[in-house]
Amino acid sequence: MTTPASATPNRPTASTAGALGGCPMAVGAAAVPLGGPEFHTEPQVLYRAMRREHGPVVPVELPGGFPAWLVIGYRELHxxxxxxELFPRDVALWNQWERVPxxxxxxxxxGRPMPSIYFTAGxxxxxxAVMVGQALEEVEPFELRGHCEQLADRIIDGFCHRGTADLIADFAVPxxxxxxxxxxxxPDADGPRIAEVLRDLAxxxxxxxxxxxxxxxxMRRLLTVRRAAPGHDVTSRMLAHPGAxxxxxxxxxxxxxxxAGHLTTADWIGNSLRLMLTDDQFAVALSDGxxxxxxxxxxxxxxxxxxQILAGRWASRDTRLGGRDIGAGDMVLLGLGAANTDPHIRQHLTTGAGPSGPHGNSAHLAFxxxxxxxxFPAQEIAETIARTGIEVLxxxxxxxxxxxxxxxxxRRQSAFLRGMTALPVRFTPVRPTGDFS
Structure with a gap:
């Protein structure tokens, strides 16, 4: 694939046709590299600069030189x-496949084109989604909270006698x-090994x-076990679904x-604890709230x-978005973190003192x-895990x-995920409460 010689201010010039027949977007001189310390130190400062220079849809360059569009406007992301249909989550449409090592x-x-809930369309x-959603919907809320309390107590028992801990590695991640x-x-014994795999993956x-x-x-081993001995779990319910x-x-x-549920929930816990420990507005949660x-x-x-950034969507045909010409097969990245702080809509979404309003406005795009x-069932599970864990702690x-x-x-050095690498704390040592096996 050849390198373009020039680019217009509105759209980078096109290059040779991609493997799927589309006209691949090429990186222009103004493309923003999707990496660097600004994304994990002060991303909102970087997003404001992007808005000033590029507007709500920003030409960016992924590691390896792959072009994409980052949508940072709330309305445009919506x-x-x-x-x-126009922006399906169909990775097979990507016009850069011939270049991907x-x-x-x-x-x-x-992702690659594959038959999963995350990489299929239409x-x-x-x-x-029906099969997975039904399996998740049957998670009983009271039982889930019981699991969270029991496992949170077990984890805390492992460090509560020390008087110090790293709330990320010792609590939020496991x-x-x-x-x-x-x-x-x-089985519970497999949890730490899965956590290690997911950390390397994310x-x-x-x-x-x-x-x-x-x-x-x-997962293949789990499937074999649950097919032979079904239980009261999500995998067994998926296997029992009537679909083929x-x-x-x-x-x-x-x-x-x-x-999708592990590291994001861990970061939700870690970021919330950091806020409570550093912001006077939320410090009451540490004592009595x-x-x-x-x-x-x-x-x-x-x-x-x-x-912060979710990959992705792919344009099914040539279109316009936020004043940009988007080509068929172009990758469109969802700038969830940037869109949530879009100044053009925040004034209409906020009321009262706090940025999210006193009534807990939930019109954010975090999910x-x-x-x-x-x-929705997955959101409820994540919220129960995070809130119960924090309350027990x-x-x-x-x-x-x-x-x-x-x-x-x-912060973690990632443009896509926002979380802490460590959250060291001190506290009065206490005795373990017991064996929660």
Missing amino acids: QVTSDG EDWPLLPMV AEHRRH LPVLVLARLIGF DGGPGAQEAHLRFGEH FTDEEYVLDLMAITA RHSVAEAMNEVLWEECPT SHGEYRCP LDRLPDLALSVPAAELV
């Missing part, structure tokens, strides 16, 4: 996610994966491809459920949502929107305090 680190995140996506592993049918580093293979192996699905489809859907926990969690979804948004360790200055806290 338009993309509301039109599943087998070892591209972002390949597991972007009727095929809906077929998977809790969601242990709960999710139990829900889909894994950060998109050199080990992402190998982690993806290990992830699939875990292959083992590959079951495995891919189980991978999607677990991967369970209601403040919910407010802090909602604030995080507006200001620091765990999924995306439209046909391909995070399924504050009940057990009510005098939590940061053990380093807030300015020294470090």
Whole structure:
């Protein structure tokens, strides 16, 4: 594929035709590299600069030199996610496939054409969504909260006697994966191994491809076990669904459920705890306010949502979006974090003192929107895990305090995911409460 010689201000010039017959978008001189420290230090400053220079739809360059459009306008993102025919989540449409190497680190995140809930479109996506949605809907809320409380207590017992902890590595990361592993049918002992795989996968580093293979192996073993001995779990309910699905489809859907719910929920917990520990407005949650926990969690979804950029959508035909000419097969990235802070709509969404309003306005796009948004049962599961975990932690360790200055806290180096690498705290040591096995 040749490199373009020039680009217009409105749209980068096209290059040679891609493998799928479309006209691939080429990176122009103004394309913003989708990486660098600004994305994980002060992303909102960077998004404001993008708006000034490019407007609501920004030409960007993914690692490896792959072009894409990043949608940072709330209205434009709502338009993309509301039109599943014009902007389907159909990776097969991408006009860059002929250039993608087998070892591209972002390949597991972007995906290949495959029969899963996350990488199918239209009727095929809906077929998977019905099966997965019904399996998740049958998770009993009281039982789920019991799992969360039991596992949170077990995790806290492992460090509560020390008087110090890293709330990311010691609590926020292990809790969601242990709960999710139990829900889909894994024994508790497998949770830490799955967490390690998902961490390698989500950060998109050199080990992402190998982690993806290990992830699939875990799910294939689980499928074999649950087919032989069904239980009261998501996997068994998926297998009992009357639709005809292959083992590959079951495995891919189980991978999607677990991967989408693990690190995002861990970051929701970590970002909420950071807010409570550093912002006076939410500090009451540390001492006497369970209601403040919910407010802090909602604030995080507006200001620091765990999924900052979501890949992706692909234009099914040439179109216009936010004053840009989008070509058939162009990748369209959902800038969820940027759209939530779009100044053109925030004044209409906020009321009262706080950025999210006193009544917990939930018009944010943290879970995306439209046909391909995070399924509602999955959102409820994530919220229950995060809120219950935080409440148990504050009940057990009510005098939590940061053990380093807030300015020294470090974000994960990712443009796509926003979370803490560590959250060191101190507290009065307490005795473990017991064995929760």
